[in-house]
Amino acid sequence: MAEAGRSAGLEARAQTALAAEHERRARDARQRAERFMIAHRTERQVAGRLAPLAAQGYTFLHDRGWPGSRRGSRAQIDHVLLGPGGLFIIDTKSWAEVTIAAGRIFRGQADVTDELGGLADVGFSTEAVLAELGLAPGEVHVLIVLANSSMPPTPLAGLGGIIVVGERMAAVHIAGFGRRLTERQQATVLARVLDHFPLVEDAPLEVDASILSPVLAEEQTALIGIEELTQVFLAEMMAEPVEEWMSFLHPEQAKLVRRSFSGPSLVRGPAGSGKTVVGLADFALGDDFSEQHRRP
Known part of the structure; x- marks a missing residue:
């Protein structure tokens, strides 16, 4: 009987430990599910704010794969917009208490600038790929869009020109680039x-909806008012027209603009070969691009 009692006690402890492990895994699964739901809701909300740009000729690509990622990877870019104002690579964040100082971005007291380095690399690699077509580097824009925020467009100096902008200002900011690319160039x-x-290959999240927080499970769609629509369209109308050649270069010109030199350099060529265009395109990128973003 004593032996039987010991065996029962050991089995009881084993089952208790197993139950505790199942509870821990269930708790972790709930937390992961809530994070996914927050991200899902944030992406939908920002997409709604950007919707007026469709009327201006923008093409929306949502949930696209991270360039160069392995097959089956879940890494993704939330939104890619292509339209008359250029190409916009958009990552959405539901961050609160965001401040920007000295070109760095903070969540509360935590400096999260380095977390965005991979996104800056995506912008750089995209410039390189599109330069082969002749698209000037300055026509590729990387944006961090903060949900539920009205922050004006603010650059991160150390990350190759990434712009942080509040959700309510994002569409106006993009529309402000005006019409720089023709429909034919956009198609190319x-x-x-x-x-x-x-x-991105669809891999449905296997989570029982009943375990989700009722607040997180609710879908919240951003409502766009007449005033906000008007601001978007006025921003495009007020943008200064830019000659087509400033946005779309010959591929060799685009590659030359992206090059980094260790000192003064001389660009030679006969009249009409495009020397001035290269110089103006390079100047338009500014010192931040030259010092921070270019790579050998």
Whole structure:
């Protein structure tokens, strides 16, 4: 009987430990599910805020694969927009208490600038791919869009020109670039963009909806008012027209603009060969691009 009692006690402890492990895994699964739901809701909300840009000729690519990621990877870019104002690579964040100081971004007291280095690399690699078509580097824009925020567009100096902007200001900011690319140029760029940002293979999250927080499970759609629509369209109308050649260069010109030199350099060529265009395109990128973003 004593032996039987000992065996029962050991089995009881084993089952208790197993139950505790199942509870821990269930708790972790709930937390992961809530994070996924927050991200899902944030992406939908920002997409709604950007929707007025469709009327201006923008093409929306949502949930695209991270360039160069392995097959089956879940890494993705939330939104890629291509339109008359250029190409916009958008990552959404539901961060609160965000401040930007000295070109760095903080969540509360935590400096999270380095977390965005990979996104800056995506912008750089996209410039390189599209330069082969002749798209000037300055026509590729990387944006961090903060949900539920009205922060004006603010650059991160150390990350190759990434712009942080509040959700309510994002569409106005993009519309402000005006019309820099023709429909034909957009079609040319789109073909390469579709290949550069592949589709993400769908892998449904196997989570019982009943375990989700009722607040997180609710869908919240951003409402766009008449005033906000008007601001978006006015931003495009007020943008200064830019000659087509400033946005779309010959591929050799685009590659030359992206090059980094260790000192003064001389660009030689006969009249009409495009020397001035290269110089103006390089100047338009500014010192931040030259010092921070270019790589040998």
